[in-house]
Amino acid sequence: DVDSLTYQDALIVAMKRERAAYELYSDMAAKVPESHLKEVLEGLAKEEAKHKLFFESEYDERVLMDN
Numbered sequence: 001d002v003d004s005l006t007y008q009d010a011l012i013v014a015m016k017r018e019r020a021a022y023e024l025y026s027d028m029a030a031k032v033p034e035s036h037l038k039e040v041l042e043g044l045a046k047e048e049a050k051h052k053l054f055f056e057s058e059y060d061e062r063v064l065m066d067n
Contacts, residue, residue, distance in 0.1 A: 011059045018052035 005013075022045050029041035 022048035
């Protein structure tokens with residue numbers, strides 16, 4: 001239930017979704033033969049990795065440090 005989601009839970013969900021997106025784009029990049037499309041997919045994967053890192057840092061700073 002979204003109404004009972006804590007900040008910690010929301011960060012965990014966000015990290016998992018960013019990881020899934022990273023894996024999707026990475027897998028797709030590994031399977032396409034076109035170099036331009038491969039580059040686009042690899043770029044998208046890198047962006048998702050940055051997002052995941054942001055949420056991990058937020059988790060470390062806001063959840064782990066507060067406990």
